[in-house]
Amino acid sequence: QSALTQPASVSGSPGQSITISCTGTSSDVGGYNYVSWYQQHPGKAPKLMIYEVSNRPSGVPDRFSGSKSGNTASLTISGLQAEDEADYYCSSYTSSSTHYVFGTGTKVTVL
Amino acid sequence: EVQLVESGGGLVQPGGSLRLSCAASGFTVSSNYMSWVRQAPGKGLEWVSVIYSGGSTYYADSVKGRFTISRDNSKNTLYLQMNSLRAEDTAVYYCARAGPAAPRSFDYWGQGTLVTVSS
Numbered sequence: 551q552s553a554l555t556q557p558a559s560v561s562g563s564p565g566q567s568i569t570i571s572c573t574g575t576s577s578d579v580g581g582y583n584y585v586s587w588y589q590q591h592p593g594k595a596p597k598l599m600i601y602e603v604s605n606r607p608s609g610v611p612d613r614f615s616g617s618k619s620g621n622t623a624s625l626t627i628s629g630l631q632a633e634d635e636a637d638y639y640c641s642s643y644t645s646s647s648t649h650y651v652f653g654t655g656t657k658v659t660v661l
Numbered sequence: 662e663v664q665l666v667e668s669g670g671g672l673v674q675p676g677g678s679l680r681l682s683c684a685a686s687g688f689t690v691s692s693n694y695m696s697w698v699r700q701a702p703g704k705g706l707e708w709v710s711v712i713y714s715g716g717s718t719y720y721a722d723s724v725k726g727r728f729t730i731s732r733d734n735s736k737n738t739l740y741l742q743m744n745s746l747r748a749e750d751t752a753v754y755y756c757a758r759a760g761p762a763a764p765r766s767f768d769y770w771g772q773g774t775l776v777t778v779s780s
């Protein structure tokens with residue numbers, strides 16, 4: 551099971567919107583609405599930001615939104631803030647024998 | 662309050678064994694899907710293993726046959742037995758809960774425990 555593909559880095563200025571893509575296959579991203587997104591600050595544990603493609607857990611700002619089209623899922627951060635600078639990972643359930651797969655990760659920089 | 666606290670990490674020689682523990686509070690381990698996820702130094706997240714509430718277990722290809730996930734319901738604790746360790750197993754190991762409302766997502770994570778495989 552190969553990792554889902556994400557851009558290595560994305561940057562934006564405060565207040566702007568950015569979008570991170572997560573590309574898989576019909577066996578994972580495209581086949582199930584079980585895409586999640588995690589935020590990780592340096593030295594910290596990951597934090598769930600989006601689950602089941604587009605749902606936000608309680609406490610996650612509505613600046614974070616998720617979507618999916620075919621085999622590609624996306625995380626959009628609107629109104630970018632300094633504290634959004636972190637690494638972001640997507641994950642998906644997969645029909646392979648391993649059941650779960652993470653993306654390669656994207657470093658978000660706030661200029 | 663949901664909490665996950667890992668322990669058991671450390672330095673081990675190649676070919677050696679280590680058992681990681683993840684003590685849970687605020688919920689019942691056996692009623693949830695529980696996973697181990699690892700992160701090599703400077704690298705991304707890698708899913709390692711899952712144990713479902715029914716007891717079924719699954720593993721990443723990279724650890725299959727060497728690692729075993731289990732739980733002790735009386736202690737509300739998750740374990741990862743790691744055998745035949747290799748240098749490439751060096752990582753911070755996190756335990757994570759798949760929440761009951763979204764069982765394919767990890768809503769709570771421990772702080773992680775570092776495993777270093779080196780001679």
